[in-house]
Amino acid sequence: MQYLQYIKPAITADTSTLSATNLAGRRIEAGAFSHPQWLRLCFIERQLLWERRLTTTMLMETFGISRPQAQKDIKLYQQLAPTAMKPYQLGIPYHQPTEGFEPVLLSGEDLQWQSIEDYAPPSAGHATEMPMLKRRHNLPVLARLLSAIEHQRSIEAVIATMNSPKGRTRRLTPTAVAFVNNRYHVRAFCWDHMGYRDFLIGRFKSNPEVVTAPRSGMSSAKNAPAFEQCNGVPPEADTDWDQMVELELKPNPHLSGEQQALIASDYELEEGGAWKRVTMRKPLIGYFLVDNRIPSSKVEYHMAAHDNPIAWPVFACTADSNRPAHEIGFKPD
Template identity: 85%
Template sequence: MQYLQYIKPAITADTSTLSAANLAGRRIEAGAFSHSQWLRLCYIERQLLWERRLTTTMLMETFGISRPQAQKDIKLYQRLAPKATKPYQLGIPYHQPTEGFEPVLLSGEDLQWQSIENYAPPSAGHATEIPMLKRRHNLPVLARLLSAIEHQRSIEAVIATMSSPKGRGRRLTPTAVAFVNNRYHVRAFCWDHMGYRDFLIGRFMSNPKVVKAPRSVKDWGENAPAFERCNGVPPEVDTEWKQMIELELKPNPHLSDEQQSLIVSDYELDQGGAWKRITLRKPLIGYFLVDNRIPSSKVEYDVAVQDNPKAWPVFAYITYSNRPAHEVGFKSD
């Protein structure tokens, strides 16, 4: 996964002239900085977004720069995004993002997670690249959800789903974010369904707003809604998210021996005489199957067995059993 997408240069003024006022309402762009400084500023924002902390040492070790240069970069970022970091707090040896932190450098079109460099596809005449369909992302929503998880907040937002394509209000207590191929999901306790569900972040139609649990439900009586009755704390632990399941990957046994050998080579399924294995959280198994063209339902499994095994070259089983992985299932919304 890539972490930042470059934006066509637009701001060319000296960085000393950039202020919160003249940057309001527009994304800060790479053309305003040297290439190396732009990477460091984006790294600062990456740390605040994902790690929820930033130290001078992180910058020094990642980019091989001096402490004065790292401190200078942090101060520059704080001028560009004055509402991004909390004021210095005695006893906390790192910079923290504010609860309302939103990125001003990173692009929402390609929400990158790990790397801090963006490489263009090859442009030689003998090489080409097939484009991937991109899912819509919402970077401000992602930032607010990560903040809600960090501070253990519940939120309200209008969210579209396949069952409610126009969107409807939901009250959620988010607990984790997962990146699945080209899209982000938030794992949350849904107070409508009274259970943990997955929601596509790109389908949030409004920015999440923090909902504070009431201090008392006496005025509600016996008719108190679940959120108020539980004081905003999910009544159950997300045991499925904590459950790690190991899968064993094999070629479709309904292919010929020669075809199976080819699939083993294609997907590097032979791991020193044993089948390739992968460990996932239980709710993420369904996504893994779909994105890797592995039967993710009984219907697909039956087709792969009886009708068209070539279209489903790899099967996944729960390790130490013949149970197909699709039987584990997952819930999404």
């Protein structure tokens, strides 16, 4: 599972100095800073957003800069985002984000996780790149959900789904965020369905608002909503999320022997004389199958076996029981 993705700086040609009005209500642009400094400022914000902590040592080791320079960068970020960090607390050797922290440098289009800087594709006449559709991201929503997870809060928000495309109010207790291909999901206990589900963050129609249950004993009536009866604490653990499943990947056995050998080479499915194995959380298996063109349903499995095996080159099964991976399933909302 990829848990998050990092930032691609949006460099602009504008080199004007930032004014106080720039800092309120909209994202700060990169043009007022040198490129190395912009990357360091984005790194600071990335640490506060995802790691929920920042130290000068992190900046020093990542960028190879001196301690005074790292401290100077942190001070500059505090000037750009004066409400982003909690005041210094005795005994805590790192900076913490405030509970209402929202990024001012990063945008939903710039999210990256693995690297500090992304490079543009080659522009030579003999090379080209196929455009890919991007999914909508909502960075303020993402920031609030991460804060809710950190502080164990429940939230309410209007969320659109395929079953409710106009959106309706949901009450959730978020527990984790997963980045799947080009989209973010939040894993949460849904108080409507009384179970754990996945919600696309890009489909939040309103910013999440924290909700709290009455103090223990004040809503013990049997006809009280489940959220109040449970004091806002999910009544069950997310056992599916905690379960790690190992999958074995191999060529579609309904292809010819030569075709299977080609697929094994294409996808590098052989490792040390055995088929390739990957391990992931159980709720993410369905997404893995869909995004990698592996049969993800009974219908697709039948098509891969009988109708058009070439369209489904790779099969996946559980490593321990050889059970087709699509039978495990998943429950997006």
